[in-house]
Amino acid sequence: MSAPPFDEATHKKDLVHNLGYKPIVRAFAKIDSYSTWGWRQIPIYYYDREWDDMFGWIILGRKIDYEHIDDNTIRFYAPEGVEIKVTLYLEPRKDAWYG
Amino acid sequence: MLGMANKPITKVARANHDARYTSDVNLSFSSEWKTPKIFKQTGVAQPSFTLGYVTSPAGVSGDYYIDGEENGKRAYTNGEYWIWWDGVDRWKLTNTKGSGTVIFYHPEDAFQQNTPYGYYLVGTGVGSFSGWYGATYYTNMAYFSRNNGNLTWNNPLGYIPSFLAFRKLSPDTPDVGYNVFTGEEYTYSLTATKTDPFNEGVTFLTDDLTIIPFEGDDGAYALLFLDPLEGTPPTEYQLKNGAVYLLGDGDVEVREAFPYDNSMDSRFDSFKIFKTGTLELSLPAETIATSAESKVYTATVEHNLGYPPVFLPEATVGWGISTFGDEYIINDNLGSIRSPYGIGVDGEPHIDVYVDSGNLYLKVTRPSYSFMGREYTASKVIMYYTIFYNEIGEEFDFLDI
DSSP states (O other), rough: OOOOOOOOOOOEEEEEEOSSSSEEEEEEEEEESSEEEEEEEESSSEEEEEEEEEHHHHHHHHEEEEEEOOSSSSEEEEEETTTEEEEEEEETTTTTTOO | OOOOGGOOOOOOTTTOTTTSSSSSEEEEETTTTTOOOOOEEEOOOEEEEEEEOOOTTTTTOOOEEEEEEETTEEEEOOSOOEEEEEESOOOOEBBBBSSSSSSSEEOOOOOOOOOOEEEESSSSSSEEOOGGOOOOEESSSSEEEOOOEEEEEOOSSEEEEEEEEEEEEOOOOOOOSSSSOOSSOOEEOGGGOOOOOOOHHHHHHBSSSEEEEEEEEEEEOOOOEEEESSSSSSSSSOOOOSSOOOOOSSOOOOSOOOGGGEEEEESSSSOOOEEEEEEEEEOOOOOOOTTTEEEEEEEEEOOSSSSSSSEOOOOOOOOOOOOOOOOEEEEGGGGOOOOOOOOOOOOOOOOEEEEEEEEEEEEEEOOOOSSOEEEEEOEEEEEEEEHHHTTTTOOOOOOOO
């Protein structure tokens, strides 16, 4: 049996930083599934399971990730109730450090 | 209590900027920021392998270690017996590397594997018997598995700290579609590129750190920060050693504050920038012939530090990208890292970012289709990199000072 597909995250949360550019993101999520648990750096893909009255235990593919939706906001996607811890680093771009 | 308005602020500007007027991105330091405080680096440096499930001959079981090559692939020995590639279609287990009487051999699909992991069958058929429906059973079978010597670090902090994680790649590292790694390359450890991690990688499964190298890798390393992921750092910290440089953040007494609360604290390591720049790949519009080998485009920057340095952005190998568009900036898409849906013919294009003791690499792989020519549009792939003096794999612990 092949692995199940990874579901689109059911919940999202915006982090507005208003830096005017896309900073370096270091983010972790606390995961508690049958196959993966503890604090994990994101993005992450993992398997979870749920009880279904008709089929019994069913395996679900989960993912937690994020995107810069513009220069001021980062959007995080995750299943409901997942705790995410984020650290942002200043990242000067083309006109600053980078040659 | 002093108000925040009276808080003394120290700012240091980069060259050609005035710290009083310039924006934050042009400062090299501000006491209003917390600098990263790395208190520990540790990891798993050497992989080992276990051969089990064997009843005879005596001495063939146990731990095997890499020892040279045979016919272009790594060879393994437990000091008495050898597992080696015959250059044709078998991983063989004998008492002499490259020759000798075969005790076990890997089954028929061995030619597809760069590694000898999996089940071995008796080479001569001795020890097998036929059961129901003509199935053959083996009374003596070997199983060769990786045993990376997983590491647990007992965390004395009282809270769970933040971390960075790295992989040491190897010729056995799967999922990039070509054999480019020699065992001296490093990249970020992100389980986003593992569809079934089962706790491989670096994590705090409990209050303690656990390191389990990815299957196929030669090792894994963690770099630990004082920043808390869960729990609260202590409010006081007794300074154990003098001759340090401390810079407070506001009204905190720097010598009593927990180091995390200081802006700068020389008792701990921080990130030290060695070099920054831009790597750019101009991918042409092209059609790759049916079932042709993947085309690999590479951009490198030399650092010649003589050791693998920590770098940014936090990219990794085996990063699937369905389409790059006209321009794809690595730094802006790190939140979407995932594994490709396939490697090689009919697979997905992917990015590999890794470092060794001489260079930082950015690679893009474009696979073909098996049923028609595969068309690609022109794309520019850009990576704004920072290489630090910090060494991946260095071992230290600054907690007890």
